[in-house]
Amino acid sequence: MVVHQVEKINGDINHQKFIQDIYPQRKPFLISGHDLGPCMHKWNADYLADVGGQQMVKLHVATQDKMNFITKNFSYKTLPFKEFIRRASATENQHYFFQPKEKYYLRSLGNDPRKEIANFMEQFPALVDDINLPQYYESSAFFSSVLRISSGNLQIWTHYDVMDNTLIQITGRKRVVLFSPQDASNLYLQGDKSAIVDIDNPDLQKYPKFASVTRYECVLEPGDILFIPAMWFHNCGALDFSIGINVFWRHLDYSYYDSRDTYGNKDLLPAARANQILDRAIKALGELPDDYKDFYARRLVSKIENLCYLK
Ligand SMILES: O=C(O)CCC(=O)C(=O)O
Ligand SMILES: [Fe+2]
Structure with a gap:
């Protein structure tokens, strides 16, 4: 297996530089040095608990550190945002669904998740002024912005999305391992997800082709922005209590995309x-x-x- 580090770019990248130098390469880049604004010092558990308050959020709750969509070792539960933040930022809790050390993951949704796409600016208006999101795309190409908050030491499965993406890390660190779209036939896909749950200790008897993939790795630190082009597989694991936002946008013309897609993962x-x-x-x-x-x-x-x- 070949391992590469994701290429890093230090310094502020403006729209024009992104479009000219980065975008046409259709490969991931880690951009550091963009000024994300006050969120960088404001967004801790106490502040978010205050701002998010009692609104109910739907969560993944896991008792293991790798969520597995085949054996479904996680459950969907709902909690008030404040309570979720309190629990996710601790490693052990008095109040829990399954066990004191369970882990929590929020992928924010639209107000009506079946019909509406996530737009962090609408679902969490009190947080909007705290963050200066990079605008690398044309406004008309915007698809969704998703708040992602995770307990420490929790990984979600390898998958692809059909949108271009910037994954923006605000608090805590996150390890991301990526695979090129050209490795699609080595990843044992079931829909948009890879059946290989443990990418660090894969069962090569069961998944022999995984031995020939190329891995692209990076660790996002607070303030880092990872550009993930559409169809690049990614496996994201929060190393610490982690707050991030990702923004999806369309690379291609509207007409290629399924208008019923709310998650950004329905095939073209x-x-x-x-x-x-x-x-x-x-x-x-x-x-x-x-x-x-x-x-x-x-x-x-x-x-x-x-x-x-x-x-
Ligand atoms: O950061 C994560 O937890 C997952 C991110 C992801 O899948 C995405 O931004 O598309
Ligand atoms: Fe994704």
Whole structure:
């Protein structure tokens, strides 16, 4: 397995420099030195508990340090924001759902999560003036802004999103491991998520192709901004009690995206269509005896590789 460090850029990057130098490369960059504003000294547990108050938030609650979407070793629970912050910032709690050392993760949602996208500015208006978000994209391309707050030592599964993204770290540190879209066939995907939960000690008997991936690693410190291009897989793990925001925006024209997408992870419309057509192709091959089916399946795979893979 090859390991790279994510390339770092020190210094303030303005919109023009981002668009010219960083954006066209379609690879992750860690940008430090952007002035995020007063949030950098204001946002601690006490302040957020005061500001967030009694509004109810939906959380992931986990009793292990790696959330696993296959075995579902976490639950969805609701708490007042204030209580959530109190619990997430402590390592052990008197009040809990399952056990004193359980962990909490907030991914903020829209007011009506099924229909509305998350917009941190609308859901947490009292926090807006504290933060000076970088504006690397055209305003019209904005998709969502998501508040992400996590207990220390908690990892979420490797996945991709279909939007371009800046993951902005405000309080605490977060380790991020990324994989290129070209490693998609080595990650044992189930939808947008990788089935490999422990990327540091993977079961290579079960997941042999994972041995050939290239890892891109970084640790975000408070103030750091990670640019994650669409389709880059990321595995994020808070090392400490962590407060961050991520902003998703569209890289491509509106017409490529599913208008019902509220999370930023529904496949692009042409890809979803291709997937349906492929299901039909597989059904057609199913009419053949197994050995003929195998033969034609290999030919189809070669055809896709030859005609569609980046050279
Ligand atoms: O930072 C995290 O906890 C997850 C971030 C993430 O998945 C994203 O920004 O798309
Ligand atoms: Fe993500």
